[in-house]
Amino acid sequence: MTQRIAVLGATGSIGDSTLAILALHPQDYEVYALSGHQRLDKLFALCQQFEPTCVCVPMAEVDDFAQRLNEAGLAIDVVGGEQGLIDIAIDMQVDTVVAAIVGAAGLPSTLAAARAGKRILLANKEALVMAGQVMINAVKKYHATLLPLDSEHNAIFQCLPPSIQQNNTQIHEPSHGVRKLWLTASGGPFLQQSFEQMQQASVAEAVKHPNWSMGQKISIDSATMMNKGLELIEACHLFDMPESKINVVIHPQSIIHSMV
Numbered sequence: 001m002t003q004r005i006a007v008l009g010a011t012g013s014i015g016d017s018t019l020a021i022l023a024l025h026p027q028d029y030e031v032y033a034l035s036g037h038q039r040l041d042k043l044f045a046l047c048q049q050f051e052p053t054c055v056c057v058p059m060a061e062v063d064d065f066a067q068r069l070n071e072a073g074l075a076i077d078v079v080g081g082e083q084g085l086i087d088i089a090i091d092m093q094v095d096t097v098v099a100a101i102v103g104a105a106g107l108p109s110t111l112a113a114a115r116a117g118k119r120i121l122l123a124n125k126e127a128l129v130m131a132g133q134v135m136i137n138a139v140k141k142y143h144a145t146l147l148p149l150d151s152e153h154n155a156i157f158q159c160l161p162p163s164i165q166q167n168n169t170q171i172h173e174p175s176h177g178v179r180k181l182w183l184t185a186s187g188g189p190f191l192q193q194s195f196e197q198m199q200q201a202s203v204a205e206a207v208k209h210p211n212w213s214m215g216q217k218i219s220i221d222s223a224t225m226m227n228k229g230l231e232l233i234e235a236c237h238l239f240d241m242p243e244s245k246i247n248v249v250i251h252p253q254s255i256i257h258s259m260v
Contacts, residue, residue, distance in 0.1 A: 004032035006088050008056075008109055009100030010046055011039040012215055014123040014149060018098050019046065033088045035101070044068060047076055053093070056084040085109035090116040098149070099124045102217050107131060114138035114146065123149040125234045132237030136172050146172070146238070152183050152231055152258040153238055159260040174240045181241060182259040183231055184251035186211050188223040191252060211254045 005022060007015050015034075022029045035056035036043030047055055047069060057065045059080035066078040079087055082105075089097050089109040097113040098121045099106055106124035111131065113120050115138050122128070128135055139146045145168045148154050157171060160178070164170045189208050190198050207219040214222070221227035228248050235246055 002028060002030050003095045004030045004093055005096050005098060006033035006094045007031065007098045008035045008085055009102065010034040011036040011042045012100055012102065014100035032094055035085055040065060047074055048072065052076060054079060054088055056080065056088055082108055086112040089113040095119060096121060099127065102215060104130060111135060111138060114144045115142050117142045117144045119145040121147055121149050125150055125230050128234045128237045129230050132233065136237055139172065140169065148238055150231065153235060155257040156181060156239065156260055171238065172240055176239065178239060178260055181235060181246045183228060183235065183246065183248050184256055184258060185225065185228045185248055186254045187250045187252050190223055
């Protein structure tokens with residue numbers, strides 16, 4: 001049976017990876033909805049490629065984007081703003097929501113998806129950082145599924161016993177058998193620099209990650225190590241682990257994403 005997928009944050013790096021996989025398996029997955037915020041030319045090209053049922057853009061862009069789609073002969077519903085994202089997240093036709101919107105903007109639609117009992121593939125760590133217990137409570141109450149796309153947390157998930165992986169709700173319970181977690185960090189572009197040197201760094205230097213090509217926000221968070229703090233909070237909520245049982249270790253080679 002074909003799964004209908006909504007990719008919220010389709011124009012970012014997570015969106016790229018997700019859509020590349022979906023494109024390889026058209027018999028299994030239907031791209032039902034897409035959203036984008038700034039890269040609307042890229043979003044338009046994705047609409048041409050996947051022909052989703054619905055697309056969400058900023059409220060001020062709805063009319064222009066709809067006209068552009070119409071002129072291209074694409075019959076796609078266009079919704080706008082935060083409410084548009086929420087409407088997609090709770091749409092009865094949507095089976096899985098890929099939550100890849102950057103920052104606080106991703107919380108309302110991700111929470112709405114949880115309350116609608118959806119299968120959520122989470123790349124937006126801020127949703128758990130800001131409202132972790134609220135999110136987990138909603139997942140449990142409404143029988144949603146919350147699985148991590150973040151590489152470190154996905155690696156942890158893959159290390160859990162198969163029985164736990166099959167019963168996805170158990171990853172949020174302390175009964176999964178994990179005693180301790182390690183999250184690895186590359187150290188970012190300033191690993192070998194002093195605090196004084198960091199203070200003189202340019203934005204271009206800060207976003208030049210030694211190992212990964214990522215969006216600007218996560219690149220800056222990685223350069224300051226803030227990202228690893230966010231990931232630690234995310235892991236606490238996802239796996240019901242106290243902070244005292246989670247370590248962060250610098251691993252510049254980025255071969256191992258986490259250890260269990």
